[in-house]
Every structure is written in structure tokens, then in C-alpha cells.
Amino acid sequence: MRRLPPPLLLVLLVSALFADQTDQLIRQLSSDDYATRKAAFIQLAKMCPAIQQRLLRAQKDATPQARYCIAKLLRLCHIRRQQERVRKLLLDAGIGEREASRTVRMLFGTGRGMRVAALMGIAKGAPKTLPALFAAAEDMDEQAVMQALVLAAHACASANRVPQKRLFWALFERRPKPKQPQQSVNALLAVADLGDAETAEAIAQLCTDGRRLAVAEARIRLSKNPSAVSTLLRLAVDENADVRQQAALCLQTAAAICDAIPLPEACRKWVEKALRGDDAMRRAVAAVVARCPSNWTKTMALSFLDSTDEEIVVLGIEAAGRWKMKEAVARLGALALEARFTKEAAEALAKIGQQEAVQALKHAAFHSNTPYRAPIYEALIKLQKQRTADILLAALLRLKTLQEKREVENYLARLFARHFGKEEEKALIGVLRKVGSDAAAAVVAADLLGQFGSKEAEKALAQLLKTPNRLLVVKPYCLMRGAEEARKWVIRGGMESFRAAEALAVLGNAEPLLRLSRLQESITAPLKEAVRNAAASAHASLVLWNANPNEVLSLKKDESLYTIAQRLAKKHNLLLRTDLGLALITSKDNLAKFVATTIHNDGSLQVQRMLATVVLDGGSVEQALGQLSSLFEMRVAKEVVGRKLPLYGLMLQVRVPDVLRLISAAGGVQIRIEKGKLVVEAEN
Known part of the structure; x- marks a missing residue:
């Protein structure tokens, strides 16, 4: 057998002697002699709380008299452990040794007034003293604890240290029923995490006035904490019509600040219920859903594209563009052909920006049923794809009226202002040479070449000057060659002189055009x-x-x-x-x-x-x-x-x-x- 070191042996001997002494004192609690019982009780009290486990084991087989004494000793063990626990938590909160000891003495004193005062003193130090408050509250009556918790909630709010989840649930579990006083509700809301779905469900269990206060609190917090929209969504399906209406009004302003706030999955059931409500409620909730980046909200926003409510359809379109939903491209392409949604659908397709979106925009630009094409062209310009010029040039040839072609010209000019290379010039010259089959497109091509073309374009324009179609190219040719060339054509007379005068006006001398121009009516x-x-x-x-x-x-x-x-x-x-x-x-x-x-x-x-x-x-x-x-x-x-x-x-x-x-x-x-x-x- 291995020999134990003397110090360890000594410790074991002392422990054994202490255990024997403790057991003997516990047995004396069953003595018929009062003095013996009292002396044993006093000795055991001095050993608390170290002997708590031995007391618990002895309690089972003890006499009624001994069990009564053991119960008092166990209570003493608990109090002393609590005293040490609270004192340590106060020290951890930054309270001085002297003040912490004084507070503990008051807290575990015999007078209720002193104990309540100590508890309130701890509450005022929140949020640092919250652990100590929760520990101290275990041995206080509910009324005093509730007062302390309310005071702690206001202290946390004043220090801007909210939310406090544990404090919220402590207040919620102790709330008066069925109606809560305003002070209690205000304290509870002050430390509530309004973005938490479980908290929102708890708030919905408050009295009607409490829920109204919750709506007001959420509205105040929205600008700094958009996640408060979770509580508003729960209250939007409240049983009380006034609460629902107030929540809907708040949601209307919340939509603009919800872009980066994912909604918890638990909100889904509330949203689905709200979307079955009246128009104002449906639109307010849909606006929030369309802006939230959660996966389930994106899926729901996609379903808005099939709604019978135009405002909700627009929200779905905007969501599809915001979150670049490739799966929405086909539906957006169809909506782009409807006058009500052309602008929004085109913008959404531009944001998606993938090849499928470009194809959808191209289809809308060429489709005969497209009500107006400016938003389509605008979207194509924003994409800044190489194919944008090709699509616009193809539209120039496909569209029938000069007005439609002139609209395309504006967007081609905007595109060419950023970049006009040899390929673009070659394409315009190709359109120009098809003047026999599409004179209107040739006019547009000639004007664009006059604005952006190089010497190569000038040569192409000069060739057309020798044909019967020269009227189409006089102005752009003069713009490229300069004022001297324009004056020559003005002197020649005929309709060509009018076009040359227009060029001369652009170049800086409007007088010839003014003299040639006459009113067509009084x-x-x-x-x-x-x-x-x-x-x-x-x-x-x-x-x-x-x-x-x-x-x-x-x-x-x-x-x-x-x-x-x-x-x-x-x-x-x-x-x-x-x-x-x-x-x-x-x-x-x-x-x-x-x-x-x-x-x-x-x-x-x-x-x-x-x-x-x-x-x-x-x-x-x-x-x-x-x-x-x-x-x-x-x-x-x-x-x-x-x-x-x-x-x-x-x-x-x-x-x-x-x-x-x-x-x-x-x-x-x-x-x-x-x-x-x-x-x-x-x-x-």
C-alpha cells in the first residue's frame, strides 16, 4: 500500500473527526433533554452552510423534533449561501466591499421595511446589479419584487441598456391579471425585445390598453430598431380592431426602413392572417414583406405578382428586382406589356440584369402590345450591356412610325454619348443605306451620325447627297462639315436650304432659319x-x-x-x-x-x-x-x-x-x- 504524505493524512483525519462530531450533534437533536438539544443546535448553526448535505441525509430518518430543528438549520444554510452569493454579485457589479456588506445585512434583516429598501437600492443600480437583484428577489414577497423589477426596468431604459430579456420575462410572469397598470406595462415594454417573435406573442397577452401602449412603443423604436416590426405584425392581427388599425398605420411607415431586417419564421402565420384582412392592412403588411430579406418573405413577395390588387402587384415587382429573383423574369416580362406595370417591371428586370432579363426587355421593346416603351429603353440603358445598342437598333428598324423611331433615337443618343465606336457607326451607316425600304429609320440614323459620326460617316452622308434622298442628310452633313458648308446649301434654295438653315442655327447662326420659317396659322x-x-x-x-x-x-x-x-x-x-x-x-x-x-x-x-x-x-x-x-x-x-x-x-x-x-x-x-x-x- 502506498504511503500517504503526512499533510494529506492529517486532512483526512480532521475531516473524519469533523464528520463524526457533526453526526453526533445531529443525533443530539433527538435528545429528550432540552439543554442538550439547544447546545447541539447552536453548535450546528455555527457550522452552516458547510453541513447542509449531512443535514439533508439525516432529515429522512430523524425524529419529528429533530426534523423541526434540521429544517431550521437548512433554512439557515440557505440564507447564508444567499448572503454570500448576493454579496459576491454586488462586488462583481462594482459595488464597494463596505456598501455590499451593508446592503446584504439589510436585505436579510428582520424588518420588512429595511429589506425592501435594500432591494430597491439594488434595483437602482441596474443593469449592472441585475444578477444580484434576481438572486435577492428569491427571498422577498411578490409585491416588493414587482416594485423592484419596475424600478430596474426604468434604470435600464435610462442607461439605454435595452432590451433585457430576463428582466422582461420576470416582469411578464408577475404581471397583474386580467388588467395591468400603466406603470407595469411601461416597465415591461421598456426592456422588451420587440424584434423577438416570442416576446411579441407575450405582449399580445397584455390587456387592451397595454397592447395600445405596445404599438406606440414600437412606433417610437422603429427608426433606430426596425426589427420592432415583428411586434407590429403580431398586433396587426390583434383581436381588438383599434389595436389592429394603429398597428397597420405604423406598418405603413415601417416599410421604408425594413430593407436589411430579416423577419423571424414565427412571423409568417401573422403575415398570412393579415394578408386576408382589409385593403389597408393587406397593403401595409405586403409593403413590409416585400422589403424584408428573409427567404420566406422573398417567396411570399413572389406570390404578390399574381395578386388582384395592383398596389400589391407593384410591391411584388419591386421585391423581385430588389432581391434579383431570376425565377420572376418570365412573369415580369408579361407584366411589362401591361400599361399599369410597364415602368416597375422594366426597372425590376434591369436590376436582375441576367441574360433572361435582357431577353424579356427585348421582347417587350419589340412587342406590338407594349403600351409605351420609354421605361423599357431606360432599363436597357441602365444595363449597359453590349447588346443594348443592338436591341435599340433592331427596334429602330422594327417600329413603324417616325414618332416611335424618334423615341428610340433619344436613347441611342444617350447610349452613344457614353461610347460610340466603329461597330456602332457601321451599324448606323447600314441603316442609312436602307433608305429605300425605311426612310424614317434612315433619317434617325443620319441625325445620329451627324451628332457622333467620324469621317467614315461623313463619307456615307456625302454619297447620299448625290441621290434623290439628299434632303434626309443635308442637316447632319452640314453639322459635321461646319457653318461654311451649311451656308452653301442655304444659298441653293429649295427644301434643302431649310435643312441647312437648321444646321446653321445649331452651329450658331439662327437668322437664316428665322427668315425662312413662317407661321402656318394665326x-x-x-x-x-x-x-x-x-x-x-x-x-x-x-x-x-x-x-x-x-x-x-x-x-x-x-x-x-x-x-x-x-x-x-x-x-x-x-x-x-x-x-x-x-x-x-x-x-x-x-x-x-x-x-x-x-x-x-x-x-x-x-x-x-x-x-x-x-x-x-x-x-x-x-x-x-x-x-x-x-x-x-x-x-x-x-x-x-x-x-x-x-x-x-x-x-x-x-x-x-x-x-x-x-x-x-x-x-x-x-x-x-x-x-x-x-x-x-x-x-x-
């Missing part, structure tokens, strides 16, 4: 309408900057636009300038401002020869620039929105830089081209 209207209609009738540009827009004018048939411009300038004591890319009537100071205005371009868009048409009726800056939306993506500063633009008339096929300069000067805004976008800001 016009009597307020100035802002008369000037615009006159310019449109004569197919030329004429703009007034600052004048009385309500003055009534009478413009006679067969009067040239040049005569009208002179008369207007003289009547209002203004200057007429025809060398600015358009005919402009304004003051000397305004002219100086216009001439000094520049449009900064970082080179991301080639707009020097791009042409645009803008109607001016004294509206706002963003309204005028909005007419260029087919050519540009825009970013308009908030301070520019609503700013008036004192311009009246029509800019017809004017160079884009001149259009932007005039709007910038007259509107008091700064315009620049940056990273492929038109940026509009207020002047410093």
Missing part, C-alpha cells in the same frame, strides 16, 4: 403660349428670357419668325441674338450671364453635338431638365426643386450644351456632367 394667346406655338409652327427656336408671360399677343399667318422676334425685342426693349445656337430675346445683363456660363464635363459623356428639344413655359428648373431625362441620368439637389425658370418659348433641336447653359444662367443653378450623370445644384 395665333392669339398670352405671350408664353403664343411664342411657343409660333416657334413650333415655324419649326425653329425662339426663347424669351424675362417678359410679361400674361401679355396677349396676336401673331399673323405667313409672318416670318424673324419679323416676330424683332417686334418682340423692340416692344419689350430687349436685345435679339441669333448667334447663340437659338434665337434669344433678353436683356444685355442676361446675355452677358449666358455667355459667361459654362457646363463642366468630366468627359464621361460626349454631348458637344447632341441635340435636344425643350418646351419652356415659365415652369421650374427641374421641369425643363426633366425633358432631357431620355438623354441623361440626373441628380437634382433639394434646394433646386421648385426654383422658377423665367424662360418662355421653344428650343427645337438645339445643342445640348447650349440648352444646359441657358437653363443654368436663367435658373441660377450650377450644372455639370459628372460620372455619366447630369448634376444640378444651387449656385454658391
Whole structure:
């Protein structure tokens, strides 16, 4: 047998002696002699709580008198363990040794008032003292514990240390029934995790007033904690109509901030029930579902595409685009053919951006039932795929009317402003040479070549000048060759001279066009309408900057636009300038401002020869620039929105830089081209 070291042997001997002594004292608790029992009880009390296990073993076979004493000793063991436990938890919470000991003495004293005061003192230190509070509460009455928990909840909320899950459930389990006082509900909600489905279900068990308070609390928290929408979804299917209505109103504002908040699977049953409610409820809940990134919400949002409610269909379309749902492409392609959903469906397909989405957009662009194609073209431009130009060029040939082809021209120009290479030029020249079979498409191709083409395009245009179709290409050819070539064609006369005069106006001398242009009918209207209609009738540009827009004018048939411009300038004591890319009537100071205005371009868009048409009726800056939306993506500063633009008339096929300069000067805004976008800001 191995010999034990002396120290260990000593410990074992002492333990054995202690055990024998303890057992002897426990047996003495059964003695008939009171003094013996009392002395044993006192000795055993000094040993607590170390002897707790021996007391528990002895309790089973003890006499009634001994069991009574053992029960008191076990209670003493519990109290001493609790004292040490609470003291240690207070120290861990940062409470000083002296204060912790004092609090423990009060907490386990004999007077209820002192004990309650100690418990409240611990509660005030929450959330650091929460473990100590829960330990101390085990030996207090329910009323005192509830008061302490309410106080702790407010302390946590004041320290912005919420939610506190354990504290919430402690408050919930002790809530008064059937109705809870407002103070109790406020405390419970202050520490609730409103994004937790289990918590939301518990809140739904509060009284009606408590549930109303829960809706208000969720609304307050939404901006900082969007996950509170989980509680709103539960209350949206509440048994009380008023609670449901309030929750639905909150959900309407919650949708915009739910993009990054996944909803727990437990919310699904509430959502399904809410979607069977009234219109307002269904739409509010659907808006939230469509924005949440959970797998089950994505699947549900996909089902919205087959809804009979148009608003919910739109929400489904937006969700399909937001989450790039490839499985929705076929349905989106069909919805793009319906006028109600064309814009949203096209945008969603652009966001999905895969080959199947491009095919769906192509099908919609070519389909005869497509109600309007601008959103389709916009989506194709956003995709910035190599095939976008091919699709738009194919649409140019497939569509039948000149108006439809001109719409395609705007988006081709926008695309070519970013990139125009040899392949694009070759394709346009190919369309131009098919003038016999599609003259309208050839006109569009010629105009685009005039804006973006190289020497190769110039040669192709020159060849057509020798054919009976030369009228189609005079203007773009002159734009490429310059003002001198345009003057030659103006002198020749005929319809070609009119096209050349248009080119000359674009190049900076509008006077020949003004002299050639005449009104097709008599016009009597307020100035802002008369000037615009006159310019449109004569197919030329004429703009007034600052004048009385309500003055009534009478413009006679067969009067040239040049005569009208002179008369207007003289009547209002203004200057007429025809060398600015358009005919402009304004003051000397305004002219100086216009001439000094520049449009900064970082080179991301080639707009020097791009042409645009803008109607001016004294509206706002963003309204005028909005007419260029087919050519540009825009970013308009908030301070520019609503700013008036004192311009009246029509800019017809004017160079884009001149259009932007005039709007910038007259509107008091700064315009620049940056990273492929038109940026509009207020002047410093």
C-alpha cells in the first residue's frame, strides 16, 4: 500500500473527526433533554452552510423534533449561501466591499421595511446589479419584487441598456391579471425585445390598453430598431380592431426602413392572417414583406405578382428586382406589356440584369402590345450591356412610325454619348443605306451620325447627297462639315436650304432659319403660349428670357419668325441674338450671364453635338431638365426643386450644351456632367 504524505493524512483525519462530531450533534437533536438539544443546535448553526448535505441525509430518518430543528438549520444554510452569493454579485457589479456588506445585512434583516429598501437600492443600480437583484428577489414577497423589477426596468431604459430579456420575462410572469397598470406595462415594454417573435406573442397577452401602449412603443423604436416590426405584425392581427388599425398605420411607415431586417419564421402565420384582412392592412403588411430579406418573405413577395390588387402587384415587382429573383423574369416580362406595370417591371428586370432579363426587355421593346416603351429603353440603358445598342437598333428598324423611331433615337443618343465606336457607326451607316425600304429609320440614323459620326460617316452622308434622298442628310452633313458648308446649301434654295438653315442655327447662326420659317396659322394667346406655338409652327427656336408671360399677343399667318422676334425685342426693349445656337430675346445683363456660363464635363459623356428639344413655359428648373431625362441620368439637389425658370418659348433641336447653359444662367443653378450623370445644384 502506498504511503500517504503526512499533510494529506492529517486532512483526512480532521475531516473524519469533523464528520463524526457533526453526526453526533445531529443525533443530539433527538435528545429528550432540552439543554442538550439547544447546545447541539447552536453548535450546528455555527457550522452552516458547510453541513447542509449531512443535514439533508439525516432529515429522512430523524425524529419529528429533530426534523423541526434540521429544517431550521437548512433554512439557515440557505440564507447564508444567499448572503454570500448576493454579496459576491454586488462586488462583481462594482459595488464597494463596505456598501455590499451593508446592503446584504439589510436585505436579510428582520424588518420588512429595511429589506425592501435594500432591494430597491439594488434595483437602482441596474443593469449592472441585475444578477444580484434576481438572486435577492428569491427571498422577498411578490409585491416588493414587482416594485423592484419596475424600478430596474426604468434604470435600464435610462442607461439605454435595452432590451433585457430576463428582466422582461420576470416582469411578464408577475404581471397583474386580467388588467395591468400603466406603470407595469411601461416597465415591461421598456426592456422588451420587440424584434423577438416570442416576446411579441407575450405582449399580445397584455390587456387592451397595454397592447395600445405596445404599438406606440414600437412606433417610437422603429427608426433606430426596425426589427420592432415583428411586434407590429403580431398586433396587426390583434383581436381588438383599434389595436389592429394603429398597428397597420405604423406598418405603413415601417416599410421604408425594413430593407436589411430579416423577419423571424414565427412571423409568417401573422403575415398570412393579415394578408386576408382589409385593403389597408393587406397593403401595409405586403409593403413590409416585400422589403424584408428573409427567404420566406422573398417567396411570399413572389406570390404578390399574381395578386388582384395592383398596389400589391407593384410591391411584388419591386421585391423581385430588389432581391434579383431570376425565377420572376418570365412573369415580369408579361407584366411589362401591361400599361399599369410597364415602368416597375422594366426597372425590376434591369436590376436582375441576367441574360433572361435582357431577353424579356427585348421582347417587350419589340412587342406590338407594349403600351409605351420609354421605361423599357431606360432599363436597357441602365444595363449597359453590349447588346443594348443592338436591341435599340433592331427596334429602330422594327417600329413603324417616325414618332416611335424618334423615341428610340433619344436613347441611342444617350447610349452613344457614353461610347460610340466603329461597330456602332457601321451599324448606323447600314441603316442609312436602307433608305429605300425605311426612310424614317434612315433619317434617325443620319441625325445620329451627324451628332457622333467620324469621317467614315461623313463619307456615307456625302454619297447620299448625290441621290434623290439628299434632303434626309443635308442637316447632319452640314453639322459635321461646319457653318461654311451649311451656308452653301442655304444659298441653293429649295427644301434643302431649310435643312441647312437648321444646321446653321445649331452651329450658331439662327437668322437664316428665322427668315425662312413662317407661321402656318394665326395665333392669339398670352405671350408664353403664343411664342411657343409660333416657334413650333415655324419649326425653329425662339426663347424669351424675362417678359410679361400674361401679355396677349396676336401673331399673323405667313409672318416670318424673324419679323416676330424683332417686334418682340423692340416692344419689350430687349436685345435679339441669333448667334447663340437659338434665337434669344433678353436683356444685355442676361446675355452677358449666358455667355459667361459654362457646363463642366468630366468627359464621361460626349454631348458637344447632341441635340435636344425643350418646351419652356415659365415652369421650374427641374421641369425643363426633366425633358432631357431620355438623354441623361440626373441628380437634382433639394434646394433646386421648385426654383422658377423665367424662360418662355421653344428650343427645337438645339445643342445640348447650349440648352444646359441657358437653363443654368436663367435658373441660377450650377450644372455639370459628372460620372455619366447630369448634376444640378444651387449656385454658391
